Structure formats: structure tokens, C-alpha cells
Amino acid sequence: MEAKVMTMTRLGSIEAGGTKFVLAVADENFKILASERIPTTTPAESLGACIDFFNANPVEALGIGSFGPIGIRQGAEDYGHVLKTPKPGWEGADIVGTLTEALHVPIAFTTDVNASAYGEYSVGAGKDAHSLVYFTIGTGIGGGAIQDGHFIGGRAHAEMGHTVVLPHPDDHFEGVCPFHGNRCFEGMAAGPSIEARTGQPGETLSRDEPVFDYISYYAAQLAYNTYLNLAPEKIVFGGSVLSEAELPKVRHYFEQLNQGYVDPGDLNDLIVLSGVPNNGSATVGDFAMAAALLA
Numbered sequence: 285m286e287a288k289v290m291t292m293t294r295l296g297s298i299e300a301g302g303t304k305f306v307l308a309v310a311d312e313n314f315k316i317l318a319s320e321r322i323p324t325t326t327p328a329e330s331l332g333a334c335i336d337f338f339n340a341n342p343v344e345a346l347g348i349g350s351f352g353p354i355g356i357r358q359g360a361e362d363y364g365h366v367l368k369t370p371k372p373g374w375e376g377a378d379i380v381g382t383l384t385e386a387l388h389v390p391i392a393f394t395t396d397v398n399a400s401a402y403g404e405y406s407v408g409a410g411k412d413a414h415s416l417v418y419f420t421i422g423t424g425i426g427g428g429a430i431q432d433g434h435f436i437g438g439r440a441h442a443e444m445g446h447t448v449v450l451p452h453p454d455d456h457f458e459g460v461c462p463f464h465g466n467r468c469f470e471g472m473a474a475g476p477s478i479e480a481r482t483g484q485p486g487e488t489l490s491r492d493e494p495v496f497d498y499i500s501y502y503a504a505q506l507a508y509n510t511y512l513n514l515a516p517e518k519i520v521f522g523g524s525v526l527s528e529a530e531l532p533k534v535r536h537y538f539e540q541l542n543q544g545y546v547d548p549g550d551l552n553d554l555i556v557l558s559g560v561p562n563n564g565s566a567t568v569g570d571f572a573m574a575a576a577l578l579a
């Protein structure tokens with residue numbers, strides 16, 4: 285039998301969150317070989333821990349999905365940096381520069397939601413699609429759009445969670461977004477809005493509570509606006525708030541908003557839940573972005 289020389293590719297991921305960083309190394313099939321969680325403290329400490337981890341577990345390329353706001357315009361002075369943030373010590377932190385200097389590997393850098401979108405696009409619910417928009421509805425709402433392997437957006441990353449919402453006629457909630465009150469999706473449909481309305485976290489409530497009807501109505505608006513704006517092949521929802529139980533309602537409200545105006549095809553194919561493990565985890569997307577750098 286002819287011997288085939290296999291060189292194993294090692295891909296790195298950093299899910300850089302506001303409270304913790306999840307570091308991981310995988311092979312070319314995204315099988316995890318090593319991982320570690322570190323608390324988000326100061327840039328020097330947290331990035332230092334990343335460098336220690338990847339020195340001990342070397343990779344050929346690294347994908348980073350980061351909390352924001354961040355500079356993602358390649359070639360711009362603030363590329364790879366954390367921008368204006370209330371998080372102490374992090375404003376101006378040079379994530380990509382610091383890691384490039386220490387690790388000497390190519391780095392793909394984007395937002396956490398874009399990284400999740402890329403995971404869905406590569407191996408998840410959009411693996412057979414050329415275009416996809418991904419939303420996470422959790423403690424906040426974010427969205428990322430991909431067309432033929434590229435993120436849509438240029439000057440900055442999109443802020444789809446704060447686009448304008450039409451409140452449900454029976455929903456008199458004032459919203460939790462300090463900027464937009466009851467006029468943005470994040471303020472009306474993210475996890476904290478459920479707790480503010482009901483006094484209970486969403487996961488402890490029955491799915492028959494009216495609040496989930498409102499959330500479905502808002503998810504349908506997100507999906508419908510997205511379809512009219514970009515007409516993607518897939519609209520994928522991740523995060524902890526929406527479940528399988530709401531999907532029929534989301535599709536129903538989508539139809540109600542559309543009134544037959546456009547033909548989006550089968551809504552069961554268009555509007556779907558996350559197809560990667562951990563419900564939209566950015567890690568798989570980070571690996572896929574790292575692999576794309578090596579392709």
C-alpha cells in the first residue's frame with residue numbers, strides 16, 4: 285500500500301468575550317485538540333494568556349471572533365483594535381497586533397457574531413448556501429451577513445440588532461436599550477427584555493407566555509427586513525432566546541408582513557435555527573476563517 289504523507293493542519297480559535305475568552309486548537313476537520321477558558325481581565329493579562337496557550341499549542345492560522353466594537357477594516361489604523369468601549373482598559377487594545385507579533389501566524393479578525401455567521405456558512409445551517417444572514421438573540425442582538433465567503437460591510441461592522449422595530453400592538457414594554465428604548469430590536473427582543481417584562485429569565489418561562497409571541501413577531505421583522513434588503517438564501521437564528529417552538533410563529537408573521545409581495549420560496553428552508561454545536565458558537569467559525577487563510 286502506498287504510504288501517504290499526512291501533515292496535520294492545526295487551526296486556532298479565540299472567542300474573545302466580555303467576560304471570558306475561549307481558546308481552542310483544532311485539526312483540519314475542526315476536531316478540538318486542546319481548549320482553555322480564561323477570564324477577561326486586562327488586555328495585557330488576557331492576551332498574555334492567549335500567547336502562552338498558543339505557544340504551548342502552536343497553530344498555523346488563527347481566527348478571532350471578538351466582542352466589540354472593534355476595527356475590522358483591513359489597512360485602517362484601528363484595524364484589529366478594540367474601539368470605544370466602557371470595558372475598563374480595553375479601549376484601544378491592539379488584539380491583532382499583539383498576537384501577530386508574538387505568534388507570527390496569519391490572523392482572521394472579526395466580530396463574535398460575524399464569526400458565528402461564518403461557522404453557519406461553512407459547516408452549519410448555511411453550508412450549502414452562497415449567501416446567509418445570521419442573527420444571535422441572547423443577552424443582546426447582533427447580525428452578520430455573508431456573500432460568497434465575504435462579510436458584507438466595509439466601513440465598520442453591521443449593527444443589525446439596533447435597527448428599527450415596529451412594536452407589537454399589545455406590547456407596551458418600554459424597551460431596555462439605553463439608546464433606542466422601544467424602537468430597536470435589541471431593546472425589545474433580547475433576553476434582558478424578557479426578564480424586564482416578566483421578572484423571570486426566559487429559560488424558566490413557558491413557551492406559551494405572550495412574551496414569546498412578541499419575540500417571534502420581532503424575529504419575523506428582522507427576517508423580513510433582511511430578506512427585502514439582501515434576499516439571502518438562508519436566515520439563521522442562534523442564541524439562547526429563540527427555540528424550535530417559535531419558528532412556526534416567526535414564519536407566520538413573516539408571511540403576514542409580506543402579504544405576498546415577494547416570493548421567498550419555502551420559509552421552512554429560509555428561516556432556520558443554528559446548525560452548529562453550542563447554538564451558534566463562534567469557535568467553529570473561527571476555525572473556518574483560519575482554514576480559509578491557509579487555502
Ligand code: ZN
Nearest residue numbers: 446461464468
Ligand atoms: Zn438599540
